[in-house]
Structure formats: structure tokens, C-alpha cells
Amino acid sequence: MTSSAAKHSPRWRRLLRFLRDYPRSLAGRLALVLALGMAASAILALEASDRLQRANFRKEQAAAAFRSATDIAERFDRDPLGTKTALDENLVLGAHPVKSDWRMSGANPELSRELTSRLGFPAQIKTFDNRTCFAQFQRNRYAAGMNIDALPDCWFVRYVDKAGTERRYVVDLWPDRSFYQHNVGHPYVVLIIIAGALLGLLAASLAMAPLRRMEKSARAFSLEVDFEPIPVKGPSEVRAALETFNIAQERVREVIRERTQILASVTHDLQTPLTRLRLRLEQVEDEVLRDRLVADLAVTQQLVRDGLDLARSSEIREPWAVIDIDSVLSSAAEDAAEFGHRVVFTTGCGVQARVKPNALGRALGNLVDNAQKYGGSAELSCWRDNGDLVICVADRGPGLPDYELEQAFQPFRRLSSSKGSGTGIGLAIAQAQAKTFGAILTLRNRKNGGLSAEIRIPVKSVRTTGQAGR
Known part of the structure; x- marks a missing residue:
């Protein structure tokens, strides 16, 4: 089959007509609303879940950093010299000494109040990103597949202990690798939209099935009165509509049946006077006039019979x-x-x-x-x-x-x-x-x-x- 023939084949015409008419149908609009609603809901739910995970991670990250800051402070209280030596030689994972050019300006008030509450004396915390915390690595050459993005941020902690000695050190935060692994990305959005569209089409098809049955029955009823009642099933609203439609069809049939019976009765009742009239016409002496009157009477009788036939033609139970x-x-x-x-x-x-x-x-x-x-x-x-x-x-x-x-x-x-x-x-x-x-x-x-x-x-x-x- 050539491309031109395929384009104009009945199957292609039906498909094109379906694609043209479906968006304007109730099923198409319902499918569109459901698909967009489900896709939007799924995307918003994933985005909300992503934000909640980030918030929980930040909370746990801060709690771990407070534990580290408190732990180093307690080590300084127990063994000041040993703790300082361990920090200077980078022997403590997650804590290291402060760079000489760092100054405690612009401390974070909320974090500072929390650490003060935990230590029992005034303390300050200033936050730095990983590029500041690990600035020494930026001077190094990187391998092609490596950078410092995966390194953690840090807190600069400063306080004066009960003995009047100033303590300065840095505690590292947990690396936030989820920043590079969003739940809502391009492939996920596409999959969500496709799944939403398929579910929308399925839901619309299921919801419209009873209405399609009623539409087919109404179309068949418009062509033939000998109908079959629609099976009443589905949601309560649909069942009520189907029951009403079946009652309406039955009433129409009753009206047609009554009309046929009335016409049959009238036709039957007319037969006797028409027969008497024909007998009396036979007594007319003028032959030409008699023949004309008999012919007119025959036409009248034929009209009556044909009228009855027409009425009965739509009421035949075959x-x-x-x-x-x-x-x-x-x-x-x-x-x-x-x-x-x-x-x-x-x-x-x-x-x-x-x-x-x-x-x-x-x-x-x-x-x-x-x-x-x-x-x-x-x-x-x-x-x-x-x-x-x-x-x-x-x-x-x-x-x-x-x-x-x-x-x-x-x-x-x-x-x-x-x-x-x-x-x-x-x-x-x-x-x-x-x-x-x-x-x-x-x-x-x-x-x-x-x-x-x-x-x-x-x-x-x-x-x-x-x-x-x-």
C-alpha cells in the first residue's frame, strides 16, 4: 500500500477522526484532567518529599556537628595538650585546627546559642562552605574526574573555657551528597507524565463505559424501537441514569403500542360502515357515477389499510x-x-x-x-x-x-x-x-x-x- 493510499484508508481516517474528536469528548476532558492532576500531584509529592528529606538531613547533620563540637570541647577539658596535638596533626576524623587567618566575625546566633546551652559557657559558631574549609586542595591539581564538591562544609568553633583559655577548632559536617541526586529530575517527570496519562485514559474509559452503553442504546433506539434494556450497573449516579433511560424507552414503546392499537381499532370500526357504503353504492343506477364512487371508496379503504400498515411497521415483534x-x-x-x-x-x-x-x-x-x-x-x-x-x-x-x-x-x-x-x-x-x-x-x-x-x-x-x- 502506498503512503497516499494508507493516508486515505478507512482505518487511518477513523484514527485521525478519533484523535480529532477525543479531546472534545467528555472522556477526553476527564482523561486530561485526571492525567494532569495525577502528574502534578506526583511531581508535587516528590518535590515535597525531596524537601522534607533535605530538612531532616540538615537537622541530623547539625545534631552530629553539635556532638562533634561538644566532644572536642570535652577532650580539651580532660586533656588540653593531647587534644591540641591531635588536632594539629590531623589525627581526629571530622575535626582539625583553625587556619591562622580565620576571624570570628558574623557568627551564627542560633547555632552559637545552642552550643552555649550544651557547653554551659559562651561559645560561637561560624559556618563555612567546603571551598573555604578545604581551600588547600584548590591549589592542587585535580584528576579529570575529581573535584572538591563532595567534601563537607564545616563550622568554625570558638569559646573561652572556665579556666579563661581560648579554644579554636573546626568540625566537619556530613557531606550532603543528596544535593546532586534530586528525586524530581527530567526522566522522572517524563515517566510521571506518561504514567499519569495512561492512568487518566484508563480511569476515563472505566468511568465512561456506562455512558457509552447508554449512548449506543440511545442511538440504536433512534433507529429501531425493538430495543433491549441497558444492563443497570456501575456507580449509583450512573445506575440512576440508566434506570431512567430504560423507563423512558419503555414509555415510548407504550405510546407507539397504544397508537397502533388505536389505529387498528379505528380501522376495524371503519370496515363495517365502509362495507355498508359499498353495498349502497351498488344501488346507484347511474353506472358511470357508481363506478367513480366505488373507485373513490376503494382508495379510501386502501388509505385506511396503508395507514395501519405504517403504524404496525415499527411495532413488529420479530x-x-x-x-x-x-x-x-x-x-x-x-x-x-x-x-x-x-x-x-x-x-x-x-x-x-x-x-x-x-x-x-x-x-x-x-x-x-x-x-x-x-x-x-x-x-x-x-x-x-x-x-x-x-x-x-x-x-x-x-x-x-x-x-x-x-x-x-x-x-x-x-x-x-x-x-x-x-x-x-x-x-x-x-x-x-x-x-x-x-x-x-x-x-x-x-x-x-x-x-x-x-x-x-x-x-x-x-x-x-x-x-x-x-
């Missing part, structure tokens, strides 16, 4: 069945040919479809009758179109003006090409019959003349049995 479409079309053409009608089956499609057989047969019968009436013949065919099944009944008649193609389905409407004594209800009944199994009936003019009536059955009802004929 079981579903999977049938072979080629066999149905072939049989329809053969049955019509037996009565001398010019009906041919031209192109098969090699598929089966889940439909209501009697409803499909009646719709095809009405379309074939119309094709013969206005075109003199009928051509039956079927093919696949983007997965859907299209059943076509075509004729070679005059066709219809474009503005009348939609009006043709209106009951009792006489079109420009109408002739004979028909009631103009055949297409309306065929359309109602098609809707009972979820199909759509449309009309279009053929390029070389004539009219084409197409019954489109959705892909979900189609099952392939062989190589399509078209």
Missing part, C-alpha cells in the same frame, strides 16, 4: 436471525420473475447479516414494487462499503429531482413522478421496516438514469462468508 443476503436477493428475483416481472439479481456480496428476515423481505418487496412501477424493472445487488453492507434495488426510470429524495419517505406524499392510484406510503413503510433491524434506507439518482434505493446495514451486523462480489 426475532433476529442471521441470513445469507445473496440467497434472499436471489429468491426475491426468482419469485418476482414467476409473476412475469422484470427483476434480476446482478451482483452478490458473499456475506451473512443479522437482521429481521420478514422486515427485510417486506422492505425489499416495497422497493421492488416501486422500481417496477416507475422504472419498469428492478436490479438487485449488494456490496460492502467501509465494512457496512449495502443492499441496492435500482431501476431505469426517470428518477427524482434532488430536492424530492428526502421528501419521498414522507407518508402519503405524492411526488412529481407519481402515477397510478398509489397512496405514496410504500417507501415510508420500507424505511420503517429497515429501521427495525438498525438499517438506513436512502435514495439517490443513478448516473445513467434511474433511481437507486439502498439499505445500509451497519458493520456490527455483517458476517463475511466468502469473497465479496464487489
